[in-house]
Amino acid sequence: MEPLTKNNALNGGAYLIRETAAADVFIPEAFSEEQKMMAQACQEFLDKEILPKMEEIDSMQNPDLVPQILKKAGELGLLAISVPEVYGGLGMSFNTSMLIADIIGAAGSFSTTYGAHTGIGILPVLYYGTDQQKEKYLPKLSNATWAACYCLTEPDAGSDANSGKTKAILNPEGTHYLINGQKMWISNAGFAHFFIVFAKVDEDKNLSAFLVEKTFGGISMNEEEKKMGIKGSSTRQVFFKDCPVPVENMLAERGQGFKIAVNILNIGRVKLGAGVLGGCRRILGLSIQYASERKQFGISIDSFGAVKAKLAEMAIKTYACESLCYRAGQDIEDRIAALEAEGMESNKAKLKGVEEFAIECAIAKVHGSEVLDYVVDQGVQVYGGMGYSAEAPMERAYRDARISRIYEGTNEINRILMVGMLLKRAMKGELNFMEAAQKVGEELKAVPDFSNSDDDAPLFREKAVLKNMKKVFLMIGGQAAKNLGDKLETEQEIMMNLADIMIEIYAAESTILRTEKLIAQKGKDAAKVHVAVSQVYLYEAVEKINAAGKEAIFSFTSGDEQKVLLMGLKRYTKINAVNTKGLRREIAASLIAEGKYFFFHA
Numbered sequence: 001m002e003p004l005t006k007n008n009a010l011n012g013g014a015y016l017i018r019e020t021a022a023a024d025v026f027i028p029e030a031f032s033e034e035q036k037m038m039a040q041a042c043q044e045f046l047d048k049e050i051l052p053k054m055e056e057i058d059s060m061q062n063p064d065l066v067p068q069i070l071k072k073a074g075e076l077g078l079l080a081i082s083v084p085e086v087y088g089g090l091g092m093s094f095n096t097s098m099l100i101a102d103i104i105g106a107a108g109s110f111s112t113t114y115g116a117h118t119g120i121g122i123l124p125v126l127y128y129g130t131d132q133q134k135e136k137y138l139p140k141l142s143n144a145t146w147a148a149c150y151c152l153t154e155p156d157a158g159s160d161a162n163s164g165k166t167k168a169i170l171n172p173e174g175t176h177y178l179i180n181g182q183k184m185w186i187s188n189a190g191f192a193h194f195f196i197v198f199a200k201v202d203e204d205k206n207l208s209a210f211l212v213e214k215t216f217g218g219i220s221m222n223e224e225e226k227k228m229g230i231k232g233s234s235t236r237q238v239f240f241k242d243c244p245v246p247v248e249n250m251l252a253e254r255g256q257g258f259k260i261a262v263n264i265l266n267i268g269r270v271k272l273g274a275g276v277l278g279g280c281r282r283i284l285g286l287s288i289q290y291a292s293e294r295k296q297f298g299i300s301i302d303s304f305g306a307v308k309a310k311l312a313e314m315a316i317k318t319y320a321c322e323s324l325c326y327r328a329g330q331d332i333e334d335r336i337a338a339l340e341a342e343g344m345e346s347n348k349a350k351l352k353g354v355e356e357f358a359i360e361c362a363i364a365k366v367h368g369s370e371v372l373d374y375v376v377d378q379g380v381q382v383y384g385g386m387g388y389s390a391e392a393p394m395e396r397a398y399r400d401a402r403i404s405r406i407y408e409g410t411n412e413i414n415r416i417l418m419v420g421m422l423l424k425r426a427m428k429g430e431l432n433f434m435e436a437a438q439k440v441g442e443e444l445k446a447v448p449d450f451s452n453s454d455d456d457a458p459l460f461r462e463k464a465v466l467k468n469m470k471k472v473f474l475m476i477g478g479q480a481a482k483n484l485g486d487k488l489e490t491e492q493e494i495m496m497n498l499a500d501i502m503i504e505i506y507a508a509e510s511t512i513l514r515t516e517k518l519i520a521q522k523g524k525d526a527a528k529v530h531v532a533v534s535q536v537y538l539y540e541a542v543e544k545i546n547a548a549g550k551e552a553i554f555s556f557t558s559g560d561e562q563k564v565l566l567m568g569l570k571r572y573t574k575i576n577a578v579n580t581k582g583l584r585r586e587i588a589a590s591l592i593a594e595g596k597y598f599f600f601h602a
Contacts, residue, residue, distance in 0.1 A: 013359045026329070099274070108232065120148075128260055140194075147192045153186070169202065184237045185225070185235060199257075211250075220241070267361070270364045281601075283314075291307050313374075315597055319600075320508070335353040339352055366418075415499035418499050423481065423488070462534060462538050466508060471568075475572070477501075479557070504544050504545050515527060529590045549573070
């Protein structure tokens with residue numbers, strides 16, 4: 001495989017057909033002192049203003065509480081990390097905004113409030129607004145003088161957002177659009193001053209976007225939705241009846257609304273991946289503490305192998321999620337910088353940088369949300385009966401986590417999207433997918449090389465396994481594309497099998513490269529537990545890839561072709577014996593000794 005360096009990492013998805021050097025990935029341990037100070041300020045805000053008030057926030061008895069907390073966050077600069085200083089923001093980097101989303105992820109309901117305001121509420125104006133629109137709205141949004149919400153979803157337009165029926169009709173005078181329609185699941189709607197509204201002008205095929213102030217009139221709402229989790233976040237249906245919006249408040253050009261929605265969702269996806277991390281660390285920390293204090297049969301339950309295995313797995317998955325999210329965040333940031341250096345206007349470069357790594361954004365969203373679900377589920381289990389009690393912290397965390405697999409596009413939609421994007425890039429010649437797949441096909445016909453290398457480089461064997469995992473995807477994906485052609489995109493089960501393989505390759509590679517980089521910096525002894533984490537994650541990834549690969553192969557092949565692919569799958573998922581029980585116990589012992597998740601603290 002061709003080595004991947006910063007000079008040729010121009011396309012998302014390239015990790016599947018190229019090797020990446022550890023030196024070329026960003027790891028969270030590399031954040032600067034300035035970024036760490038910003039993170040510390042955010043953590044202090046969380047500890048003081050949110051965590052002690054979780055019950056009060058969720059009760060929604062005080063309607064002013066959440067807006068007040070949002071306002072305090074604005075005063076600290078936490079709402080406009082990436083907004084230029086001229087508009088009241090801090091003008092910091094993309095990965096810094098990921099870091100702050102990470103910490104706020106432990107805030108339960110408020111993390112949804114925060115994400116809706118800072119992401120889908122602010123970014124469309126920042127990236128698509130005119131100078132006049134940015135000057136008018138961004139300062140108010142940056143300090144939470146105004147709260148924002150994003151009105152896209154409709155009763156019959158969820159994942160298929162462009163099918164929305166909300167209409168915008170130009171008045172006879174040509175001065176205002178009159179908006180009529182219904183939106184649902186609108187976060188922050190109950191206290192928002194500013195609405196980004198998607199509607200179709202006349203009989204347009206695609207949506208347009210509008211910047212709507214509540215004072216324009218013609219806006220009404222249902223009562224707050226009763227939800228399974230994130231109960232402290234405002235969620236309402238919003239109705240527009242002849243809502244008059246000045247023509248100058250159209251965002252970007254007519255018919256560009258769906259493009260805006262897609263690009264902003266890409267940003268939301270990768271930030272959601274980072275946004276679960278604070279919650280994962282908090283739940284793991286509470287689980288470690290409870291396991292040390294809870295005694296059964298006269299001893300602490302953290303001495304039981306079953307509990308140790310749970311604590312270790314929670315840490316392993318969190319470490320992998322950290323690794324892939326911050327790798328993707330920095331790749332986006334580096335691509336933005338490269339585009340700006342080539343002369344592209346800053347906002348266009350930011351959108352293009354994210355768009356080029358849309359595959360990795362979808363991976364971060366799916367992997368992160370499923371890691372969070374796993375961690376909170378195991379947290380409930382460690383707490384046992386108390387985990388089911390609303391008096392303990394696990395019950396709320398369990399309910400709050402469930403939404404992450406739904407918003408920013410369901411995980412099923414994201415799985416299908418990531419494979420679809422890869423195939424489209426291959427067809428456009430942006431990714432040499434079919435050429436790489438053909439080489440793997442030719443390799444299958446050759447005599448396997450079973451020689452063992454004496455190379456003692458760090459994680460050499462693990463990286464060899466990783467290289468073969470990529471061949472699994474190329475082998476199965478290439479054959480599926482060849483056999484099914486355009487029909488592949490309608491075979492959703494196969495698309496999801498391929499997506500699972502893509503996700504596990506990216507997560508395992510990010511984990512291994514992070515550990516390799518830490519070994520180079522600290523030495524083998526200092527990174528011993530990191531190595532154990534990487535080895536267990538890789539072993540589990542291989543098992544998942546094997547299962548997904550078999551399911552895909554059985555679903556579209558038969559006869560000799562099927563036998564060849566199954567032989568290839570067996571060959572490329574071969575891994576040396578790994579004592580996962582022993583490694584998990586080592587990891588758990590370190591977690592218990594530290595009393596917390598210690599690999600990275602934002």
